[in-house]
Structure formats: C-alpha cells, structure tokens
Amino acid sequence: MGNTSIELCTNMFFNSIEFFIFLPIVFSLYWLIGAKNIKSQNFLIVLASYVFYGWWDWRFLSLILFSSIVDYSIGLALDKQNKSSYRKTLLWISISVNLGFLGFFKYYNFFIDSLRDSFTFFGADLNISTLNIILPVGISFYTFQTLSYTIDVFNKKLKPTKDIVGFMAFVSFFPQLVAGPIERATNLLPQFSIERKFVYRDAVNGLRQILWGLFKKIVIADNCAKYANLIFNNHTDYNGSTLLLGAFFFAFQIYGDFSGYSDIAIGISRLFGFNLKRNFAYPYFSRDIAEFWRRWHISLSTWFRDYLYIPLGGSKGGLKMKIRNTFIIFIVSGLWHGANWTFIIWGALNAFYFLPLLLTNRNRVNTDLIAQGNYFPSLKEASQMFLTFLLTTIAWVFFRADSVGHAISYLQHIFSSSLFFKFEIFPSTILILVMFFLITEWLGRSGNYALEKIDFLFKPLRWAFYILLIILMFSFTGEEQQFIYFQF
Structure with missing residues (x-):
C-alpha cells in the first residue's frame, strides 16, 4: 500500500452531530430562497457542498473547482467544434486531467511499490521512493461523474450547459459527493436548470x-x-x-x-x-452472480458497462472478446476500489464467478x-x-x-x-x-x-x-x- 493514506480533519459523517446541524440550516435556507430562484438555490448548493467537503479537508476543494472548470470549458468547446480530431483531443484532455488526478493521488504509490517489487524479484534494486500522499475523500466518485459529462457531450447525447454555477452544483452536490451514487450528467445535470418544488x-x-x-x-x-x-x-x-x-x-x-x-x-x-x-x-x-452485479453498486456497474464494456465491443464480438471484456471490467472495477492487489484479485474472482453464466449464455436469466x-x-x-x-x-x-x-x-x-x-x-x-x-x-x-x-x-x-x-x-x-x- 506504500504510504498512501486518508487524513480527515473534522469528520462530517451523515450520522454525526455536525451534519445534523448542517442539514436543517441548508434545507431551511434553500426553501426560503424560493423554488423560482433557481440560480440562487444552485449557488447555495455549491456553497453548502464546498463547506461540506471542506469540513473534511479544505485543501482538496481546489481539485473539485479545477475539475469543474476544466470539464465545463471542454463541454463548451466540444459544442463549438465539429472537426473529429479536435473533438477527440478535447475529450482526451478531460480524460487525462481527471484520471491523472485520480492516478496520482490513488495509485502512484501502488505502482511504484509494484514496480520496485518486480525489479527486486529479478535481483535488481530500483531506487524510487514513495510519497506521503493524502487521498482526497470521494475522488473516485466525482471523477467518474465529471467524466460522464464530457463523454456524453462528446457523443452528442447531451447538450453542454452554459450555466457554470449549475454545473458546479452538479459536480459537488453534497448528498452524493463523497460516496455516490455516481450520477450521470444526463440524469442529474438537467435537474439544476428546472424549478424544484417542495412536495410533501x-x-x-x-x-x-x-x-x-x-x-x-x-x-x-x-x-x-x-x-x-x-x-x-x-x-x-x-x-x-x-x-x-x-x-x-x-x-x-x-x-x-x-x-x-x-x-x-x-x-x-x-x-x-x-x-x-x-x-x-x-x-x-x-x-446468480450476474444478478448480484445488476443489484450491487448499480451506478458504478452501469458506468463501466456504458463507458468501458460497450466501447470495448461489449457482447457483440465472439466468445473470446466477451470473456476478455468481462475480465477487463471486473479487474478495473477492483482497481477502482483501491490501490491493492487484494482488490484486483477480488475483481478477477468475480469475473471467474461470472464466466460459467457467460459460457452458457445464462447471464440474463x-x-x-x-x-x-x-x-x-x-x-x-x-x-x-x-x-x-x-x-x-x-x-x-x-x-x-x-x-x-x-x-x-x-x-x-x-x-x-x-x-x-x-x-x-x-x-x-x-x-x-x-x-x-x-x-x-x-x-x-x-x-x-x-x-x-x-x-x-x-x-x-x-x-x-x-x-x-x-x-x-x-x-x-x-x-x-x-x-x-x-x-x-
């Protein structure tokens, strides 16, 4: 695991006293503003979300802000650009920025340790030090959420928003900011541009x-x-x-x-x-295990299905492609959960569980x-x-x-x-x-x-x-x- 760690300042768990004070205050202010003042409500959500996340560790607010600005700007640029090569470049900038942050904070020490162990196995010493990296809370969740926006805009499944406050609210929405569900831009983002009414x-x-x-x-x-x-x-x-x-x-x-x-x-x-x-x-x-994965952490399972499994060819190819793609999404899912070989083996084991259903075509029974x-x-x-x-x-x-x-x-x-x-x-x-x-x-x-x-x-x-x-x-x-x- 190297020296990767999570350091939290004051915890604002959902079951904490701090949150039980925080929630009624935000709720009251939100509805006092009035349902017709959408922009003001969105601004309050951004403010409340940044306070909520900053309560854990204010230093990482800059990551959410930077990620929001990058993907908001790229979304607008994609809408104006028709040339395929430019659009792909913009998409890869978004992917590189988001996965770059995730890779550095979450996986840097894991890959350094694994590389060093590999050299040691063959009798050589690799003198590379790990870093004392603090893992930002929930980075895997909001990274995937922002990625869904740029990918959907790139694929023209979603029109980019010009409302930067609404977009920042979508990225940082405090109820699901640190542990999901991983929301799709196509579902959650439009809700920030319409009037929300209080329904008893x-x-x-x-x-x-x-x-x-x-x-x-x-x-x-x-x-x-x-x-x-x-x-x-x-x-x-x-x-x-x-x-x-x-x-x-x-x-x-x-x-x-x-x-x-x-x-x-x-x-x-x-x-x-x-x-x-x-x-x-x-x-x-x-x-069966296929049904389990349709019922467990649905927002992540469907994210990998739509943004990794299907682009890899999904189930359209031959049996070898189906098996390959199945192992890829399960192993990547394991790696998403943590920088440790235990998670990778956990993902691979679930892929093996899934294999008999895939071979007998009973994975949708x-x-x-x-x-x-x-x-x-x-x-x-x-x-x-x-x-x-x-x-x-x-x-x-x-x-x-x-x-x-x-x-x-x-x-x-x-x-x-x-x-x-x-x-x-x-x-x-x-x-x-x-x-x-x-x-x-x-x-x-x-x-x-x-x-x-x-x-x-x-x-x-x-x-x-x-x-x-x-x-x-x-x-x-x-x-x-x-x-x-x-x-x-």
Whole structure:
C-alpha cells in the first residue's frame, strides 16, 4: 500500500452531530430562497457542498473547482467544434486531467511499490521512493461523474450547459459527493436548470429512506464491523466456523454501510427536490452472480458497462472478446476500489464467478423479482440465493483483507477441519438484528428501498415501526465507523 493514506480533519459523517446541524440550516435556507430562484438555490448548493467537503479537508476543494472548470470549458468547446480530431483531443484532455488526478493521488504509490517489487524479484534494486500522499475523500466518485459529462457531450447525447454555477452544483452536490451514487450528467445535470418544488409526499419518502439508511449504518454495519474487525485482525486465533461467521459479518457490514449511505444520500436529495439513481436493489437476494452485479453498486456497474464494456465491443464480438471484456471490467472495477492487489484479485474472482453464466449464455436469466407474489422463495430459489451469497462472501475476504497473504491464510483456516467446530464467537443479539433487517428487506423487496411501500400499514402501525427503528438505533448503536466507501 506504500504510504498512501486518508487524513480527515473534522469528520462530517451523515450520522454525526455536525451534519445534523448542517442539514436543517441548508434545507431551511434553500426553501426560503424560493423554488423560482433557481440560480440562487444552485449557488447555495455549491456553497453548502464546498463547506461540506471542506469540513473534511479544505485543501482538496481546489481539485473539485479545477475539475469543474476544466470539464465545463471542454463541454463548451466540444459544442463549438465539429472537426473529429479536435473533438477527440478535447475529450482526451478531460480524460487525462481527471484520471491523472485520480492516478496520482490513488495509485502512484501502488505502482511504484509494484514496480520496485518486480525489479527486486529479478535481483535488481530500483531506487524510487514513495510519497506521503493524502487521498482526497470521494475522488473516485466525482471523477467518474465529471467524466460522464464530457463523454456524453462528446457523443452528442447531451447538450453542454452554459450555466457554470449549475454545473458546479452538479459536480459537488453534497448528498452524493463523497460516496455516490455516481450520477450521470444526463440524469442529474438537467435537474439544476428546472424549478424544484417542495412536495410533501416526496419529503416524507425521503425522510423514510434516510431513517432506513441510518438504521443500516448505525445498527447493522457498525455492530457487524466490531466482530468482523475482531475476527479478521486475529484470524489465526479462531477456528474455521468462527472465521466463516466473521466473513458473513463483513458481508453485512459492507452492505449495510454502503447501501445505507446511498439510501441517506438519495433521501436527502429528495428533500431538496432532486431524484438520484437507485444504487442497490437487494443484492443478497440474487440467484446468480450476474444478478448480484445488476443489484450491487448499480451506478458504478452501469458506468463501466456504458463507458468501458460497450466501447470495448461489449457482447457483440465472439466468445473470446466477451470473456476478455468481462475480465477487463471486473479487474478495473477492483482497481477502482483501491490501490491493492487484494482488490484486483477480488475483481478477477468475480469475473471467474461470472464466466460459467457467460459460457452458457445464462447471464440474463434472472432479471425478474424473486418469489414475486409469494412470501417465501422456492427451494430452488433459496438454494441459489444461498450459493450466490456464499460465493460473494468468499470474494469479500479479499476485499476486507490487508494483503493477499492475509486473505489466503484466512480462507485456508476457514476450509480446514475446524470449519465444523463450535462457534467461538456468537453474538446472538447482533444476529437477531441482522435477521430482522433481512426480513424487513425481503418483505419490502418490491420497492426501491425496504420501507418505500410501508404506506399499506395503518398509520399507528407505521409510526410504531418508525419508533421501533429509532429505539433500536439508540439501544444498539455500534462503535462509530467511517463509511467504508469514503476511502474510494
């Protein structure tokens, strides 16, 4: 990993006191300005977003500002230029600037370490030093978001905006700035040029999604993190069954953490009259790995599909091209997540999982809602979900491990004879909370999030459920953990 690190000043997590003060102030000022004053509202969003990001580390505000100015200018230039060679040059300037920043801050030390290790392997010493680089929070997210703008303008799928304040608001929109969803310019940017009206029902829906997201983060993710960290950090002290349980805890930690963040981001956006793309669709109810990737981190998966997989030829070529392109997007996806070989292997492993479905042309079989119209899945569906979850959990070991050696050792200890021993750690309360969480998600799986269609309950029952969630959050608050995807 070299010396790459994340240094945060004062944290403004969605579940922090600072944010609970910040949000009502911005919300009140935003609607006091009035829906007809679009430019003033956009300016407030830019100001609030820069305050929000600067709260983490003000030094990196210049990166967002510079990236915004570059892509705004290139968008206008692309609109005026018809010559193909000039347009391609402009596009590559945008790609080079954005990926150049991302590559330097996120991958410089990784590539230096890898290059030095390669020379050492062949008996030579390469005297190149790593740098003490601070990784800007959320750089992978807003970099891909701005790239979607210039690529879509280049492909003439989107007219460039002349409103620089609206464009800066699009790039820095604080609810999804540091951990997504990665919004497309075609979806979010036009929303900054139209009148946003306060709709009570949308606001209620947004608050409901925020509540569910906070429950996922505070109760599920943070509590699972405690045991996942304990077991992963001391994996040689535990038997195989306990290590498998630790991997399960991490699976629910990362899902509760990241999908919880996305729910909060989408809910907050609704409070301001914006609609963000859905980012998770109950991935642990998937019946195969292809379905899982259509349900997990949807904004990133579709970004790679549209801007990498399809330009590479997609599925139009022969079988070899399909396999090549599949491995490319999964490995690049792994590298996007972090500068460590563990992420690359995690991506490659998912590509191998995907391969049998690709070879048998069954990668688009499960696209419907599982057990639609039924309370319970069939035996076949249940076994498919369990196998997919198990394979995903095994892959998560590489995602969580500190190194490839750590991951391999962890898996070796899982699949030893001690896999059939009694659990050495078995926090029944946390497991009951996870079951409650899964049941709620299962019953609400037809909605965009678990509580979206809770209106069918009588009002007293609805409010009783909301109060229950709040009580659970206060009663079972886990030790505060940084959102996992802030490091990406």
